[in-house]
Amino acid sequence: MSAPLVRPRDNRMIAGVCAGLARRFGMSARTMRILFVLSIVLPGSQVLLYLALWLLLPSEEQHRASTAW
Structure with a gap:
């Protein structure tokens, strides 16, 4: 399974x-x-693409919270 497309907390x-x-x-x-x-x-x-991805990609914390259910 491939990694989800999120903005990781580390290595930023x-x-x-x-x-x-x-x-x-x-x-x-x-x-x-x-x-x-x-x-x-x-x-x-x-x-502009970078800025759009910054706004649209969830952070790793948001992704974990949304998939915790």
């Missing part, structure tokens, strides 16, 4: 988005952060 730099994505896809958080920083030079709305 800013909001935990890259750490959560890395955990979900089986990568290191450092690799995910490097890929994100490199993607900034490409055209697109990467920063």
Whole structure:
């Protein structure tokens, strides 16, 4: 079973988005952060996507509380 897509409490730099994505896809958080920083030079709305994920992804505590039932 794959890890849920949540923002973990540990290994956060800013909001935990890259750490959560890395955990979900089986990568290191450092690799995910490097890929994100490199993607900034490409055209697109990467920063807006990061902000949206920050708002939409539940924190690890919220996820545990909602699945405790």
